[in-house]
Amino acid sequence: MKIGEMASATATNIETVRHYEKIGLLPLPARDAANYRSYGQEHLARLSFIRRARDLGFTLDQVRELLGLADHRDQSCAAVDAIATVHLTEIDRKIADLQSLRGELSRFLGDCRRGTVADCLIIETLAPAGLPR
Amino acid sequence: MKIGEMASATATNIETVRHYEKIGLLPLPARDAANYRSYGQEHLARLSFIRRARDLGFTLDQVRELLGLADHRDQSCAAVDAIATVHLTEIDRKIADLQSLRGELSRFLGDCRRGTVADCLIIETLAPAGLPR
DNA sequence: TATGCACCCTGTAACAACTACAGGGTCAAG
DNA sequence: CTTGACCCTGTAGTTGTTACAGGGTGCATA
Numbered sequence: 001m002k003i004g005e006m007a008s009a010t011a012t013n014i015e016t017v018r019h020y021e022k023i024g025l026l027p028l029p030a031r032d033a034a035n036y037r038s039y040g041q042e043h044l045a046r047l048s049f050i051r052r053a054r055d056l057g058f059t060l061d062q063v064r065e066l067l068g069l070a071d072h073r074d075q076s077c078a079a080v081d082a083i084a085t086v087h088l089t090e091i092d093r094k095i096a097d098l099q100s101l102r103g104e105l106s107r108f109l110g111d112c113r114r115g116t117v118a119d120c121l122i123i124e125t126l127a128p129a130g131l132p133r
Numbered sequence: 134m135k136i137g138e139m140a141s142a143t144a145t146n147i148e149t150v151r152h153y154e155k156i157g158l159l160p161l162p163a164r165d166a167a168n169y170r171s172y173g174q175e176h177l178a179r180l181s182f183i184r185r186a187r188d189l190g191f192t193l194d195q196v197r198e199l200l201g202l203a204d205h206r207d208q209s210c211a212a213v214d215a216i217a218t219v220h221l222t223e224i225d226r227k228i229a230d231l232q233s234l235r236g237e238l239s240r241f242l243g244d245c246r247r248g249t250v251a252d253c254l255i256i257e258t259l260a261p262a263g264l265p266r
Numbered sequence: 267t268a269t270g271c272a273c274c275c276t277g278t279a280a281c282a283a284c285t286a287c288a289g290g291g292t293c294a295a296g
Numbered sequence: 297c298t299t300g301a302c303c304c305t306g307t308a309g310t311t312g313t314t315a316c317a318g319g320g321t322g323c324a325t326a
Contacts, residue, residue: 004302014303015285023283034292036303057234060283084242091235098228101190105221109214137273147274148314156312167321169274193312 003037006044010051017047025050025060025067058087136170139177143184150180158183158197191220 007014020026026046029037046067053063062083069080140147153159159179163171179200186196195216202213 002303013285016283018305019284034303036292054283057231081242084238088235088238088242091231091238095228095231095235098190098224098231101188102221102224102228105217105224109217109221135274146314149312151276152313167274169321187312 001039001044003039006039006047009044010047012047012051020047020050023060025064057091058083062087134172134177136172139172139180142177143180145180145184153180153183156193158193158200190224191216195220 001009003014003017006012007017017026021028026043029039029043032038049067050060050063053066054060058066065083066080134142136147136150139145140150150159154161159176162173162176165171182200183193183196186199187193191199198216199213
């Protein structure tokens with residue numbers, strides 16, 4: 001299959017596929033007579049893996065680690081566990097941050113709707129603590 | 134105060150402070166005899182505002198808008214409202230995404246702890262649907 | 267007095283993870 | 297036989313920083 005087909009099969013930008021190749025995440029594919037990239041099922045599988053892992057928020061370096069582990073399936077699962085655990089901790093932190101941010105913003109909005117910017121607490125609330133209001 | 138003091142007072146990298154100056158988010162400070170940047174309280178307040186807004190997930194362009202509004206306090210609050218409302222919607226989406234991701238990941242982890250990579254469901258689960266397992 | 271050392275300066279290049287050209291080649295259909 | 301959709305390489309842009317390289321300044325200490 002050509003690059004466009006594989007890209008659309010995985011909801012990936014064509015340029016992104018070439019980018020993954022350039023940074024060594026995707027192996028160099030065969031070329032046809034017109035020098036077009038010619039992909040097989042193994043490329044599709046690998047690209048699908050990369051995209052799903054990216055969707056789940058893994059960085060490309062983490063994806064690289066996971067792919068490395070997939071190539072050594074007889075080893076312990078602990079490394080995969082470690083990567084995912086770190087990731088889970090990060091996610092929990094981000095959720096907490098966003099929730100407190102959400103609280104602040106919705107309070108800001110409630111105040112803000114009362115009047116003009118002169119009374120608007122969005123600006124004031126973001127001013128550093130301890131400065132004159 | 135010099136740049137290092139202001140940077141550490143706002144938990145900001147010195148290079149980042151200079152960067153904000155370069156892109157016009159922070160006004161040019163006075164210089165002392167040694168050509169060192171010399172900041173006052175107004176710079177500190179503005180930098181604190183920028184950092185807190187960034188922490189809250191505003192882009193630098195949105196920060197620029199908010200700072201613009203702060204400089205014209207007699208205007209309507211509607212613009213601030215609009216920016217914050219868009220942002221609040223984004224935050225809700227991000228929280229939802231992260232929560233579903235969290236569920237998936239923690240399920241993966243539970244499965245993963247059972248054995249070796251050969252049995253590890255993280256890799257399998259991320260493989261494309263429809264491929265041989 | 268010299269000599270560290272921490273701090274400051276400018277300017278440029280790197281980072282992630284793409285995305286967007288510019289400027290060209292290939293190929294099937296009308 | 298040309299229009300359009302697709303493909304190629306290579307370079308440069310994006311956002312928000314961060315990291316040098318290669319210097320200058322200022323204070324304390326041996």
